Amino acid sequence: MDKTGACGASNRGSNPLEGIRENSNCKSQISKSKVKINFMDLSTPVEKIPYVGAGYQKKLKKLGIRNIRDLFFHFPHRYEDFSNLLQISEAKIGEKVCVLGKIQRIENTKTWKKKMILTTALVKDDSGSLRVVWFNQPYLVNVLKEGDKICLAGKISMGPEGLYLQNPAYEKIKTFDLSKDKLLHTGRLVPVYPETEGLSSRWLRFIIRPLLTKLKNKLKDPLPEKIRSKYKLLTLSEALFQIHFPSTKKLAREAKKRFSFQELFILSLVVLREKLKIAKENAFSIPIKLEIIKRFVNSLPFKLTNAQKKVAWQILKDLEKKIPMNRLLEGDVGSGKTVVAVLAALNVVKAGYQVAFMAPTEILAKQHFKEVSNLLKNFKLKIALLTGKESKINRKKISRKKLLEKLKNGEVDILIGTHALIQKEVKFGKLAFVILDEQHRFGVRQRAKLCQQPNFIPHFLSMTATPIPRTLALTVYGDLDLSIIDELPKGRKKVITKVIPPKKRKMAYEFIKGEVKKGRQVFVICPRIEAKNTKSLGWAEVKAVKEEYKKLSEEVFSDLRVAMLHGRLSSEEKERIMEDFKKRKIDILVSTSVIEVGIDVPNATVIMIEGAERFGLAQLHQFRGRVGRGKHQSFCLLFTDSPAKRTRKRLEALLTCEDGFTLSEKDLEIRGPGDFSGVRQWGIPDLPMASLKNLYLVEKTKNAAKEILSEDPELKTYPLLRKELAKFRERIHLE
Ligand code: ADP
Ligand code: MG
Numbered sequence: 001m002d003k004t005g006a007c008g009a010s011n012r013g014s015n016p017l018e019g020i021r022e023n024s025n026c027k028s029q030i031s032k033s034k035v036k037i038n039f040m041d042l043s044t045p046v047e048k049i050p051y052v053g054a055g056y057q058k059k060l061k062k063l064g065i066r067n068i069r070d071l072f073f074h075f076p077h078r079y080e081d082f083s084n085l086l087q088i089s090e091a092k093i094g095e096k097v098c099v100l101g102k103i104q105r106i107e108n109t110k111t112w113k114k115k116m117i118l119t120t121a122l123v124k125d126d127s128g129s130l131r132v133v134w135f136n137q138p139y140l141v142n143v144l145k146e147g148d149k150i151c152l153a154g155k156i157s158m159g160p161e162g163l164y165l166q167n168p169a170y171e172k173i174k175t176f177d178l179s180k181d182k183l184l185h186t187g188r189l190v191p192v193y194p195e196t197e198g199l200s201s202r203w204l205r206f207i208i209r210p211l212l213t214k215l216k217n218k219l220k221d222p223l224p225e226k227i228r229s230k231y232k233l234l235t236l237s238e239a240l241f242q243i244h245f246p247s248t249k250k251l252a253r254e255a256k257k258r259f260s261f262q263e264l265f266i267l268s269l270v271v272l273r274e275k276l277k278i279a280k281e282n283a284f285s286i287p288i289k290l291e292i293i294k295r296f297v298n299s300l301p302f303k304l305t306n307a308q309k310k311v312a313w314q315i316l317k318d319l320e321k322k323i324p325m326n327r328l329l330e331g332d333v334g335s336g337k338t339v340v341a342v343l344a345a346l347n348v349v350k351a352g353y354q355v356a357f358m359a360p361t362e363i364l365a366k367q368h369f370k371e372v373s374n375l376l377k378n379f380k381l382k383i384a385l386l387t388g389k390e391s392k393i394n395r396k397k398i399s400r401k402k403l404l405e406k407l408k409n410g411e412v413d414i415l416i417g418t419h420a421l422i423q424k425e426v427k428f429g430k431l432a433f434v435i436l437d438e439q440h441r442f443g444v445r446q447r448a449k450l451c452q453q454p455n456f457i458p459h460f461l462s463m464t465a466t467p468i469p470r471t472l473a474l475t476v477y478g479d480l481d482l483s484i485i486d487e488l489p490k491g492r493k494k495v496i497t498k499v500i501p502p503k504k505r506k507m508a509y510e511f512i513k514g515e516v517k518k519g520r521q522v523f524v525i526c527p528r529i530e531a532k533n534t535k536s537l538g539w540a541e542v543k544a545v546k547e548e549y550k551k552l553s554e555e556v557f558s559d560l561r562v563a564m565l566h567g568r569l570s571s572e573e574k575e576r577i578m579e580d581f582k583k584r585k586i587d588i589l590v591s592t593s594v595i596e597v598g599i600d601v602p603n604a605t606v607i608m609i610e611g612a613e614r615f616g617l618a619q620l621h622q623f624r625g626r627v628g629r630g631k632h633q634s635f636c637l638l639f640t641d642s643p644a645k646r647t648r649k650r651l652e653a654l655l656t657c658e659d660g661f662t663l664s665e666k667d668l669e670i671r672g673p674g675d676f677s678g679v680r681q682w683g684i685p686d687l688p689m690a691s692l693k694n695l696y697l698v699e700k701t702k703n704a705a706k707e708i709l710s711e712d713p714e715l716k717t718y719p720l721l722r723k724e725l726a727k728f729r730e731r732i733h734l735e
Pocket of ligand 2: 337
């Protein structure tokens with residue numbers, strides 16, 4: 001047992017004996033350790049660390065800890081404040097205190113029901129004595145002996161025999177003259193870690209502390225000194241020490257800030273360097289042909305909104321440049337993104353180049369094909385559709401082979417298909433512009449592959465109805481320029497939104513029946529089910545849909561035509577069901593959340609969302625956008641069984657707010673960035689993920705990244721930073 005009595009003995013109820021066995025001579029091992037271990041090398045595996053036997057290795061692995069680095073970056077999720085050192089006589093009932101004293105007496109007794117062993121001790125200092133009680137930790141009498149000096153931390157309770165300390169954290173000490181920093185479990189801010197069974201915070205403290213002490217001030221810091229001093233950041237060593245064993249709360253915050261800063265800074269560097277890389281590529285410069293654009297705008301059955309005009313101009317100006325455009329076009333459902341993309345596409349075609357237009361699903365590809373053909377019907381272009389089983393140019397069916405040939409020869413102006421257009425055999429003769437619906441990134445290499453002149457990278461426009469909060473736009477999407485349509489076409493009817501508590505469910509069903517009687521159609525969205533592993537994720541959703549479908553088709557709406565749609569159906573089945581729905585052969589479509597965001601069925605006037613509390617506000621807003629597309633008044637019914645007032649309140653934001661951006665910022669505030677589509681899959685660790693909420697920090701880190709890159713774009717003078725960037729790329733997969 002070491003001098004602090006800390007060897008693995010837990011005060012948190014997990015089995016401490018194993019720890020004691022493993023650590024039976026920890027003191028001698030730690031100081032006299034014969035094996036030379038390079039603690040400076042953070043990739044040293046945990047099995048090289050003293051006291052980490054096979055059992056602990058397994059448990060550490062469970063927490064994702066394999067080497068010293070992982071251990072250091074296993075940050076506490078909170079701190080227990082035991083820094084309040086008091087004289088025993090000052091201790092008051094209910095207070096969290098820390099006292100120093102000498103053990104007068106310690107013994108085990110059984111409680112009268114014989115169910116529990118109590119260890120009771122009497123501890124004394126100059127001012128008085130205090131009773132201490134531990135439950136079910138009989139081994140303590142072997143660890144703590146009469147006459148031992150001890151530091152105890154816990155809450156003061158009142159029992160029949162007066163004040164006492166119940167289950168306090170304890171730590172043996174040599175003298176009463178202590179400098180706080182030597183304490184691990186008491187007398188300070190004590191780190192509390194994410195734990196796993198049999199692996200307590202107490203044990204982690206005991207392992208981490210000596211490693212940190214050895215490394216103090218020796219670790220090389222990847223953050224440039226210049227950045228550190230400008231933004232007042234702790235060094236890596238200091239920050240590691242302070243995040244695990246903070247001297248003050250302020251320093252704990254400073255440490256956390258430094259790590260958030262570092263991760264966001266590196267994220268910004270990765271993204272900005274991507275942008276610099278693209279800027280070095282060549283693209284075809286597309287002149288702006290104003291007469292054609294005017295003709296197009298005049299041919300439309302509606303007037304473009306100011307927002308549409310503004311973003312169209314941004315896109316045209318980008319297309320004029322000799323470097324590839326990399327732009328994200330954001331706009332609420334129904335804001336009219338397609339017509340803007342088509343305007344740009346027309347300009348590209350008239351300059352003699354080809355355009356690829358990709359949609360996330362075949363149904364949407366077909367829908368786009370129809371819409372694009374319709375919008376461009378006065379311009380005599382060759383517009384082609386290519387899906388898994390269909391290939392045609394304008395109205396004419398044509399074999400896939402023929403189509404690909406024509407594409408290569410430049411006899412197709414605009415090719416519309418799914419994201420699967422990116423295939424070896426699909427080659428454009430002179431591709432200059434790629435439009436992608438609902439997928440944010442499309443790598444330079446992927447783009448180059450589509451084209452027969454791989455030295456020319458096509459311009460790229462991604463369209464999304466997912467509003468991206470500012471912090472995410474600045475960081476993870478920082479390589480993309482943003483165009484935002486922040487205005488809906490005039491005369492759109494507001495969708496009436498209602499939160500439906502359980503007692504109004506019947507009424508809501510009656511209302512839906514009424515709408516169907518009037519000839520309208522209904523979407524039912526089933527809740528997203530949180531499943532433990534991603535494999536079963538899809539299935540859990542399918543199950544929810546199936547159950548809901550059964551209930552609605554057999555009981556609630558047994559006289560109506562109900563169908564079901566989910567991601568596990570074959571694409572033919574899906575397509576058939578969607579077609580049937582569009583053709584009004586189905587009244588009520590029960591579906592998962594994941595499919596066909598952009599589907600256009602103007603006759604659908606009700607969208608009913610089950611378990612609405614499980615969705616983000618921005619996503620609910622997108623669902624809502626599936627109705628309200630026709631001339632009839634539409635409704636969005638948010639069903640929730642959650643009695644929590646907070647939940648209701650959150651949902652009610654939708655009743656008044658029509659703006660996807662505001663809602664997405666609210667989501668970010670309430671639920672964090674993990675909820676944004678795909679964000680969780682990026683693999684960004686918790687800390688920087690949480691700091692993605694912090695606009696101030698995000699802006700600072702982005703500026704810092706710009707400063708470094710403007711002076712040294714290749715980071716030649718910062719090898720450590722380069723290394724971190726490489727590691728970051730391994731860990732993180734931005735879509
Ligand atoms: P989204 O941004 O969701 O992709 P769409 O481009 O599908 O929106 O447009 C939705 C509908 O609005 C389409 O039927 C389109 O023709 C129509 N539309 C687009 N712009 C305008 C406008 N300025 N005024 C009226 N209707 C418009
Ligand atoms: Mg769309």
